[in-house]
Amino acid sequence: MILFFFAYALFFRRSMNKRIFVLFLIFWRYMETSHRVVFEKPNLPELTLHHTVVDMHFHSRHSDGLNRVSSIVRRARKLGIGLAITDHNAIRGAVRLATYADILTIPGIELTSREGAHLLVYFYNIETLIQFYESDVRPFLGKNVMTSLSLDMHGLIRRARQYKSLILFPHPHCAIYTGICNPMIAKDAQERLLGMADGVEVINAGNMKKWNLQCAVLGFNLGKCMTGGSDGHNLFQMGKAVTYADCPPNRTDFLDSVKNGTNRVIGKEMAFLQKVTSNGFKIKSSIRNSPHVMGKNVRFSYSIIHSRSRKVRDMVQRKIFRHAGS
Ligand SMILES: [Fe+2]
Numbered sequence: 001m002i003l004f005f006f007a008y009a010l011f012f013r014r015s016m017n018k019r020i021f022v023l024f025l026i027f028w029r030y031m032e033t034s035h036r037v038v039f040e041k042p043n044l045p046e047l048t049l050h051h052t053v054v055d056m057h058f059h060s061r062h063s064d065g066l067n068r069v070s071s072i073v074r075r076a077r078k079l080g081i082g083l084a085i086t087d088h089n090a091i092r093g094a095v096r097l098a099t100y101a102d103i104l105t106i107p108g109i110e111l112t113s114r115e116g117a118h119l120l121v122y123f124y125n126i127e128t129l130i131q132f133y134e135s136d137v138r139p140f141l142g143k144n145v146m147t148s149l150s151l152d153m154h155g156l157i158r159r160a161r162q163y164k165s166l167i168l169f170p171h172p173h174c175a176i177y178t179g180i181c182n183p184m185i186a187k188d189a190q191e192r193l194l195g196m197a198d199g200v201e202v203i204n205a206g207n208m209k210k211w212n213l214q215c216a217v218l219g220f221n222l223g224k225c226m227t228g229g230s231d232g233h234n235l236f237q238m239g240k241a242v243t244y245a246d247c248p249p250n251r252t253d254f255l256d257s258v259k260n261g262t263n264r265v266i267g268k269e270m271a272f273l274q275k276v277t278s279n280g281f282k283i284k285s286s287i288r289n290s291p292h293v294m295g296k297n298v299r300f301s302y303s304i305i306h307s308r309s310r311k312v313r314d315m316v317q318r319k320i321f322r323h324a325g326s
Pocket of ligand 1: 057059110170231
């Protein structure tokens with residue numbers, strides 16, 4: 001193992017590669033000792049035999065996902081897993097999902113704060129999610145579900161905290177401003193907000209490996225709840241990252257396991273081609289429906305990523321201007 005590390009470090013002399021590898025090495029060690037977080041493709045047929053398995057982060061066509069709830073449920077049944085439909089600032093998908101009694105469903109929502117960072121909130125029953133949505137989300141909606149709410153992150157967490165819920169930051173480290181650990185939010189504010197939440201999503205199958213590793217480091221350092229989900233926007237992505245626990249397959253026991261930290265997380269990032277296809281659809285519909293949100297994303301990306309493809313960047317920017325102007 002050590003020899004392999006040195007061979008790698010010698011071969012890849014660029015410091016960024018080394019840093020990522022060292023992070024990976026630390027986590028390999030964690031995985032061997034705790035198995036709480038495992039970076040590999042979940043073997044769902046095997047896993048579902050002995051555990052309650054849930055994809056905690058999935059999107060339906062009620063926000064920016066591609067599929068109807070009926071197709072999503074068919075796929076979850078086939079995989080033998082439970083599911084949380086966590087649409088952006090919308091609950092119609094989650095409400096429809098809750099009507100299916102033959103699979104484990106977790107009521108949830110992915111909120112966009114005024115700062116642009118996302119927040120996942122899960123509830124023990126669908127009635128509480130509806131009540132939360134009607135009193136604490138709907139009055140603050142923007143012009144569509146993909147737009148930021150007019151509440152800041154502090155206000156959102158404070159409101160969600162009034163209900164029996166589980167509050168987590170999805171993809172806290174990621175390439176755009178939707179993760180809480182982004183440079184547009186001051187470090188002390190990040191720490192305060194992380195302290196207010198129940199935990200973080202440590203594997204998001206739509207995220208990049210280097211960001212997921214940082215999310216996992218954060219999860220272990222916080223010592224709070226850790227979850228995983230595909231963040232899938234189409235059926236093929238479901239189950240690429242999951243949260244599982246040794247508990248009876250019902251909401252209360254499952255969410256309690258997550259709360260108590262007795263759950264585990266396993267997942268692997270989507271293949272590059274899958275990401276390109278999925279993001280292609282997402283970007284196309286985002287440009288059409290929410291050019292201002294896309295514009296913000298592109299501007300943010302300029303500041304943290306040195307885009308190597310000016311051609312693609314300029315093409316996206318042109319389309320955004322065209323739709324924003326129409
Ligand atoms: Fe998401």
